[in-house]
Amino acid sequence: MPRFLFLLLFAVSACTAAPPAPPTPSPSADACPTGVEYAVAGEDAASGLRVLTLELTNCGTEALELEGYPSVTVLDADHAPLPVAVGRGSSGISAVEAFDTAPLPVTVRPGESAVTGLLWRNTYTDTSTPPVVGEHLELALTTGGPPQVFTPTREGDGTALTIDLGSTGELGLRPWTAAP
Secondary structure (H helix, E strand, O other): OOHHHHHHHHHHHHHOOOOOOOOOOOHHHHHOOOOEEEEEEEEEEEOOEEEEEEEEEEOOOOOEEEOOOOEEEEEOOOOOEOOOEEEEEOOOOOOOHHHOOOOOOEEEOOOOEEEEEEEEEOEOOOOOOOOEEEOEEEEEOOOOOOOEEEOOEOOOOOOEOOEEEEOOOEEEEEEEEEOO
16 A cells, blocks of 8 residues: 555544444433332341341432332242232231331432331241242332332342241231331
8 A cells, every 4th residue: 555545544544533432321220220129128037937127219219108018929939929928017927016016108218218027937837738938029119009029138148038938828017117
């Protein structure tokens, strides 16, 4: 290639503007498509009694008004609903004051959180059927609200947590409260 043509090509390519950078997606739209995120805020398992505290964080742009209880469906490993009776409060499973307090309205502004909890016993007395073990939860802010599937994992190490109901098939539900 003649030297003149090489210099001309070099000069033209040096003056050509770089293509514009692709637009970066909004972090809130990708990180939180439903406007809420769930996380495990605590767990306790003693003498067969299980308590799982769930924290909802409002990652949307509008305040959420919560009152009462979330809607909860326990799902198996294949995301199929399990035969679990979900009751409001401790439902006779055990006397736990936080579960039996009257629900109050809770406003959750963007960036703020609220908590609820699940209570059950891992008692297995009916060996004619396999134990009920949930791996996922279908949660909605209220009964009839749009559901979101959540897989509980342990804080810190990300270990999957199961809802190991044994043969009881009963789950108590704590009302929404403001996060501490």
